[in-house]
Amino acid sequence: MSRVAIVGVGCVGFKPVTPELSFKELMFEAAVKAYEDAGGLNPRKDIDVFVTCAEDYLEGFSIFDEFVPDQLGAAMRPLFTVSGDGMLGLATACMLIKTGQFDTVVVEAHSKASDILTYIDIVQFGLDPVFNRPLGGHPYYVAGLEMTRYLYETDTTEEQCAQVVVKNRGNAIFNPYAAYGANITIEQVMCSERLFHPLKKLEISTPADGCIVMVLASEEVAKKLTDRPVWVRGVGWCTETPSLETRDWTRAVYTRLAAEMAYREAKITNPWRDIDFAEIHDLFAYKELQHMEALKLCDYGEAGKLTEDGLTSLDGELPVNPSGGLLGMGYGLEASGLQKVLEVVLQLRGEAGARQLDDVEVGLAHTWRGVPTATGVVAILSNVE
Amino acid sequence: MFGKKRVAIVGAGVTLFRRNLKETGKELAYHAAKMALEQAGMELRDIKSVVLGSAPDAFDGVHMKGEYLADGAGAYHKPYMRVFVGGGTGVFAPLAGWWHVASGQFDTCLVVCEEKMSSCFPHPQYAFTTIFDPILERPIGMNLIWIFALEMHRYMHKHNIKKEDIALVSVKNKRNALDNPIAQLGANITVEDVLNSEIMAWPVQRLDVSPTSDGAAAVVLVSEDVAKEVTDNPVWIDGVGWCIDSTHWTNRDLYYPDYVEYAARMAYKMAGIKNPPKEIDVAEPYDPFDYKELHHMEGLLLCRKGEAPKLTREGVTQRDGDLPICPSGGLLGCGNPIAAAGLMKVCEIFWQLRGEAGKRQVPGDPRTGIAQAWGDLMQYGSVIVLRR
Numbered sequence: 001m002s003r004v005a006i007v008g009v010g011c012v013g014f015k016p017v018t019p020e021l022s023f024k025e026l027m028f029e030a031a032v033k034a035y036e037d038a039g040g041l042n043p044r045k046d047i048d049v050f051v052t053c054a055e056d057y058l059e060g061f062s063i064f065d066e067f068v069p070d071q072l073g074a075a076m077r078p079l080f081t082v083s084g085d086g087m088l089g090l091a092t093a094c095m096l097i098k099t100g101q102f103d104t105v106v107v108e109a110h111s112k113a114s115d116i117l118t119y120i121d122i123v124q125f126g127l128d129p130v131f132n133r134p135l136g137g138h139p140y141y142v143a144g145l146e147m148t149r150y151l152y153e154t155d156t157t158e159e160q161c162a163q164v165v166v167k168n169r170g171n172a173i174f175n176p177y178a179a180y181g182a183n184i185t186i187e188q189v190m191c192s193e194r195l196f197h198p199l200k201k202l203e204i205s206t207p208a209d210g211c212i213v214m215v216l217a218s219e220e221v222a223k224k225l226t227d228r229p230v231w232v233r234g235v236g237w238c239t240e241t242p243s244l245e246t247r248d249w250t251r252a253v254y255t256r257l258a259a260e261m262a263y264r265e266a267k268i269t270n271p272w273r274d275i276d277f278a279e280i281h282d283l284f285a286y287k288e289l290q291h292m293e294a295l296k297l298c299d300y301g302e303a304g305k306l307t308e309d310g311l312t313s314l315d316g317e318l319p320v321n322p323s324g325g326l327l328g329m330g331y332g333l334e335a336s337g338l339q340k341v342l343e344v345v346l347q348l349r350g351e352a353g354a355r356q357l358d359d360v361e362v363g364l365a366h367t368w369r370g371v372p373t374a375t376g377v378v379a380i381l382s383n384v385e
Numbered sequence: 386m387f388g389k390k391r392v393a394i395v396g397a398g399v400t401l402f403r404r405n406l407k408e409t410g411k412e413l414a415y416h417a418a419k420m421a422l423e424q425a426g427m428e429l430r431d432i433k434s435v436v437l438g439s440a441p442d443a444f445d446g447v448h449m450k451g452e453y454l455a456d457g458a459g460a461y462h463k464p465y466m467r468v469f470v471g472g473g474t475g476v477f478a479p480l481a482g483w484w485h486v487a488s489g490q491f492d493t494c495l496v497v498c499e500e501k502m503s504s505c506f507p508h509p510q511y512a513f514t515t516i517f518d519p520i521l522e523r524p525i526g527m528n529l530i531w532i533f534a535l536e537m538h539r540y541m542h543k544h545n546i547k548k549e550d551i552a553l554v555s556v557k558n559k560r561n562a563l564d565n566p567i568a569q570l571g572a573n574i575t576v577e578d579v580l581n582s583e584i585m586a587w588p589v590q591r592l593d594v595s596p597t598s599d600g601a602a603a604v605v606l607v608s609e610d611v612a613k614e615v616t617d618n619p620v621w622i623d624g625v626g627w628c629i630d631s632t633h634w635t636n637r638d639l640y641y642p643d644y645v646e647y648a649a650r651m652a653y654k655m656a657g658i659k660n661p662p663k664e665i666d667v668a669e670p671y672d673p674f675d676y677k678e679l680h681h682m683e684g685l686l687l688c689r690k691g692e693a694p695k696l697t698r699e700g701v702t703q704r705d706g707d708l709p710i711c712p713s714g715g716l717l718g719c720g721n722p723i724a725a726a727g728l729m730k731v732c733e734i735f736w737q738l739r740g741e742a743g744k745r746q747v748p749g750d751p752r753t754g755i756a757q758a759w760g761d762l763m764q765y766g767s768v769i770v771l772r773r
Contacts, residue, residue, distance in 0.1 A: 098488035125448035
């Protein structure tokens with residue numbers, strides 16, 4: 001199977017608001033940065049396929065695909081939309097290159113969350129219209145219920161969840177792409193408002209604006225374009241079920257199955273040993289812990305303890321979310337997967353500045369599509385061939 | 386010129402197309418997927434990946450419609466994603482299925498397209514008011530019929546085409562649909578009927594337009610190794626192509642779909658087709674409006690620019706003509722559940738090439754067929770080339 005590398009990345013944001021830029025301008029700026037980063041590509045000639053990741057309701061259009069081509073340099077070129085997270089676009093790009101028909105593929109995902117006046121109402125529209133939506137209530141209660149179940153089953157404590165927030169927002173201070181870096185204490189998290197019991201205000205990621213564009217290439221082309229390619233060793237993705245009533249509420253099965261697929265391809269047998277650091281979806285603080293366990297980075301029920309002991313901090317044995325995660329960077333909606341991939345790429349290239357980890361060779365990026373879905377994607381990236 | 390692995394279609398299924406079906410979107414997706422698996426002689430556990438196609442979330446009033454439809458489409462515990470390119474989605478979804486298999490990532494992929502337009506009340510046209518630019522176009526209160534009228538007008542003017550010739554497409558497709566058990570609007574009508582039907586936005590009249598509809602379609606894609614195990618009669622995906630034009634549709638000449646030509650050239654190159662009219666035996670171009678079939682025949686290089694009405698008048702595009710076009714009855718005859726209608730065209734070509742189209746079978750043992758769909762704001766072309 002031919003190999004695929006990430007050869008260029010471009011990021012704008014992430015910021016709480018971006019009144020100075022339209023979504024098209026965000027995309028243009030990120031695209032230009034990515035094409036330059038890949039060695040000065042001309043998208044009209046040098047790119048074979050463009051993939052954009054977006055959901056209509058978040059954009060306020062019925063067919064968002066229409067409004068994408070020009071700012072990416074993709075007019076009269078093969079472009080399409082994956083209605084999903086940016087990492088599903090990354091998986092698609094890898095498949096396209098492995099067909100042998102295409103050498104260079106661009107993936108784009110963005111968030112213009114500050115343009116959305118009624119974000120939670122949109123999330124509400126994601127609930128099953130017959131069985132769940134008529135119950136009313138805020139959709140994040142689904143997360144509150146899941147957290148309750150997770151804490152009960154695993155004996156994880158609320159303080160351990162709060163520790164995730166302290167760590168991630170602390171890491172974000174060192175990340176220029178992060179919107180919400182802060183020095184906070186466990187006490188502050190514990191005292192913040194209980195919005196969806198036991199989920200507290202500071203344990204919920206705040207949306208932010210931004211855009212990420214990445215250029216992927218086949219092995220042959222990658223080596224021509226750059227001397228620091230980041231190889232995609234394996235990608236896995238999985239959907240458990242949209243049904244709230246029948247899914248597993250403690251173990252994030254979608255993440256486990258996606259990880260198994262990615263590990264199989266990347267030939268990873270012992271994730272804790274083989275992976276140097278991980279970027280894990282932390283829309284809610286407890287989700288980082290639950291996902292760590294589903295990714296088999298530790299035993300079931302152990303993630304809270306490891307976090308408490310500092311093993312997942314920047315100088316720990318397995319740093320988790322050195323970028324600051326979504327709690328620190330801001331929740332980039334469908335771009336959240338690419339936020340994860342971006343940090344892994346920067347760390348593997350040694351370009352992560354003040355938060356750079358030492359001697360890292362293999363990194364894991366993970367995403368989840370948020371409430372109320374059970375869809376996850378996992379990618380294993382490496383700077384070693 | 387093929388991927389690492391050649392990809393075959395081994396099963397297809399299409400539900401009834403109707404204005405208002407009782408089934409939910411999930412149930413429609415389930416029925417189509419089940420039919421396709423049955424024809425392939427496979428079970429859901431044999432399927433390693435699932436691709437979904439469906440048009441705007443606004444029809445259903447469900448955010449992340451792909452996630453909502455996942456279990457109906459058979460994606461439980463499987464790698465699953467939804468692709469979306471507006472009206473072009475129906476033909477685009479099997480292209481996404483193609484790279485799932487051609488990449489060597491999976492050896493089987495179930496492609497499901499579902500559309501439930503009737504839940505958009507009182508009419509799905511309201512969902513389309515939000516496809517336009519919010520600053521420049523939405524305040525005008527545009528709808529789809531208007532922009533089609535602009536395009537049709539331009540096409541007629543450029544080539545000096547009479548409405549009578551365009552109406553022949555509607556007559557042909559609705560008659561073809563009489564032989565299609567899924568069809569919503571099969572009928573024996575005359576050119577007079579079309580010309581006397583209600584004027585929607587001149588020159589578009591009621592019978593120039595395909596009806597809104599509910600329905601679903603599905604195909605099973607497999608690698609060459611699996612194809613040899615499950616069937617003696619695979620249909621190969623030999624070419625894929627897609628292309629998007631600029632967002633600024635007001636800046637282009639609407640008389641000819643360049644983006645369809647680019648998509649077709651990409652697919653023909655992959656399939657090694659040099660002379661499309663000679664090498665293609667049967668075609669299903671996208672026909673949501675009757676002039677669109679002609680427009681797309683030209684874009685697909687099946688004839689010269691402006692020549693499609695003449696071929697239609699001479700009967701070349703009839704089911705027993707030299708180049709049968711839309712033998713299924715197309716969208717004008719079968720109905721237009723957007724994504725499902727596009728995939729229905731791929732299913733029809735699949736059945737035609739296998740000689741399984743029953744009363745709709747085109748004569749002459751067809752070996753190569755194409756299906757095409759069109760979408761977004763008059764800017765998207767997706768093309769698939771199938772061969773026996």
